[in-house]
Amino acid sequence: MSRNEQLFERAQRHIPGGVNSPVRAFGAVGGTPRFFTRGEGAYVWDADGKRYIDYVGSWGPLILGHAHPAVIDAVERAARNGLSFGAPTEAEIDLADLLCELLPSMQQLRLVSSGTEATMSAIRLARGFTGRNKLIKFEGCYHGHADSLLVKAGSGLLTFGNPSSAGVPAAVAADTIVLSYNDVAALEQAFAEQGNDIAAIIVEPVAGNMNLIEASPEFIAAMRKLTQDHGALLIYDEVMTGFRVGMQCAQGLHGITPDLTCLGKVVGGGMPLAAFGGRADVMAKLAPLGPVYQAGTLSGNPVAVAAGLATLNAIRNPGFFDTLSTNTRYLTDGLRALATSSGIPFSAQAVGGMFGIYFSANAPQNYQQAMQSDREHFNRFFHAMLDQGIYLAPSAFEAGFVSAAHTESDLKATIAAAQSVFSVS
Numbered sequence: 108m109s110r111n112e113q114l115f116e117r118a119q120r121h122i123p124g125g126v127n128s129p130v131r132a133f134g135a136v137g138g139t140p141r142f143f144t145r146g147e148g149a150y151v152w153d154a155d156g157k158r159y160i161d162y163v164g165s166w167g168p169l170i171l172g173h174a175h176p177a178v179i180d181a182v183e184r185a186a187r188n189g190l191s192f193g194a195p196t197e198a199e200i201d202l203a204d205l206l207c208e209l210l211p212s213m214q215q216l217r218l219v220s221s222g223t224e225a226t227m228s229a230i231r232l233a234r235g236f237t238g239r240n241k242l243i244k245f246e247g248c249y250h251g252h253a254d255s256l257l258v259k260a261g262s263g264l265l266t267f268g269n270p271s272s273a274g275v276p277a278a279v280a281a282d283t284i285v286l287s288y289n290d291v292a293a294l295e296q297a298f299a300e301q302g303n304d305i306a307a308i309i310v311e312p313v314a315g316n317m318n319l320i321e322a323s324p325e326f327i328a329a330m331r332k333l334t335q336d337h338g339a340l341l342i343y344d345e346v347m348t349g350f351r352v353g354m355q356c357a358q359g360l361h362g363i364t365p366d367l368t369c370l371g372k373v374v375g376g377g378m379p380l381a382a383f384g385g386r387a388d389v390m391a392k393l394a395p396l397g398p399v400y401q402a403g404t405l406s407g408n409p410v411a412v413a414a415g416l417a418t419l420n421a422i423r424n425p426g427f428f429d430t431l432s433t434n435t436r437y438l439t440d441g442l443r444a445l446a447t448s449s450g451i452p453f454s455a456q457a458v459g460g461m462f463g464i465y466f467s468a469n470a471p472q473n474y475q476q477a478m479q480s481d482r483e484h485f486n487r488f489f490h491a492m493l494d495q496g497i498y499l500a501p502s503a504f505e506a507g508f509v510s511a512a513h514t515e516s517d518l519k520a521t522i523a524a525a526q527s528v529f530s531v532s
C-alpha cells in the first residue's frame with residue numbers, strides 16, 4: 108500500500124469520505140487522492156514523495172505559486188504579532204483601500220473568511236436593501252454552499268451528479284430562480300414575469316465551476332440592463348475570477364459596474380479571506396450602520412490580511428497579467444493542437460490565468476452542453492496525466508489555474524505529457 112493509500116484509509120475513519128471538501132476525494136475520477144506534504148512554486152509533493160506540476164493551485168488562490176517568499180514572509184511577520192484580536196487593525200484598512208482603488212465598482216467592502224460567507228452575505232444584503240426575496244442564479248454556477256445558492260449549482264455538486272443538496276428546505280430553494288447561462292430570452296422572461304420580486308442576479312462572470320464558460324456580451328449587457336430597469340441588484344461573484352483574469356477582475360474585462368462584488372481565493376493569497384462590497388448606499392444597510400446583520404469572529408484576520416496584501420502587491424506589476432495570459436494560452440493552444448491532430452474531440456479556452464478543457468468538439472456555452480462532454484475520456488486523461496506528474500483538478504467540471512511560478516519548461520513538460528497520453532487514447 109502506498110503512503111497516500113494508507114493516509115486515505117486512515118482519514119476515512121474520522122472524516123466523512125476522508126476529506127474536508129468533497130471534490131478532494133477523487134469521487135468522480137476514481138482512485139486515491141494525493142495527500143500533499145509540501146508545495147514550492149509550480150510544484151507540489153505528495154506523501155509518497157512524487158512531484159507534480161500543479162494546475163489546481165489550492166483551487167485558485169495561489170496565483171504566485173506555492174510558498175511564495177513575499178507571502179510567507181508577510182504571514183510570518185503578522186503571526187509573530189498575534190494571530191487574531193477580534194478588534195480592528197490598520198492592515199484591514201490598507202487592504203480595503205487597495206481593493207477599492209483597484210475595483211472602481213467597490214465603494215465600500217467588508218472582509219469575511221470564505222467565498223461562501225461573501226456570497227451568502229451579499230445576498231442577504233441585496234434582499235435587505237431591495238425588500239425583495241427572489242434571487243436569479245444560473246445552472247452550473249457555484250456560489251459556495253449557503254442554502255439559497257445550493258440549487259442547480261456547479262463544482263462538487265456537478266462532479267457528483269447532484270446539482271442540488273439534501274437539507275435545503277424547499278421553501279428556501281423556492282426563492283431561487285434558476286436559468287440557463289447565456290440565455291438572454293429566459294432572463295428577459297423572468298424579469299417580465301417576476302421583475303418586482305427579484306432582489307438580485309448572482310453570476311459567475313466567467314463560469315469556472317462547470318469548467319470554463321464565458322458569458323456572451325449580449326448576456327452580460329442583458330443582466331446589467333434588466334437589473335437596472337427593475338430595481339434589482341447585479342452581484343458579480345468574482346470569488347474565482349477576482350485578480351485571476353485581470354487586475355480589474357472580470358468586471359474590468361466586461362466593462363461592467365456591478366452593484367455588488369464577491370471576492371475570495373486570490374484575494375487571500377492562500378489564507379482564509381474573502382470580501383464583498385460595492386455601492387456605498389447598499390453597503391450602508393449593513394450592521395452596525397443598518398438593519399442587515401453580518402459578522403465574523405475571525406473576519407479581517409491579521410495573518411490572512413497580510414497574505415492578501417502581499418499577494419495583491421506582488422501581482423500589481425504592469426505586465427503581470429499579460430505574461431500570465433500568454434502562458435495560459437500557450438498551454439491551452441498546445442493541448443488543443445495535440446488533441447486535434449490526434450482526432451480527439453476537444454476544446455480548450457483561457458481567460459487570464461484560468462483555463463478550461465472539455466472533451467467535446469465545440470466549447471460548451473451552458474450547463475446542458477457541458478454535461479454532454481465526454482467525462483470518461485476526461486477521467487482517463489486525468490489519471491494518465493497524474494501518472495506523469497501533472498496535477499489537474501480531479502473533475503471534468505473544474506477550471507484549471509496557471510500561476511506566475513509556472514515556467515515555459517513546466518508548460519512544455521505538461522504539453523509533452525499530454526502528447527504521450529493523446530497518442531495512445
Ligand SMILES: *Cc1c(COP(=O)(O)O)cnc(C)c1O
Pocket residue numbers: 220221222223224226249250251252311315316344345346347371372381
Ligand atoms: C470557490 C467559490 C466560492 C466559494 O468559496 P469558498 O471559499 O470555497 O467558500 C464561491 N463562488 C465562486 C465563484 C467560487 O469559485
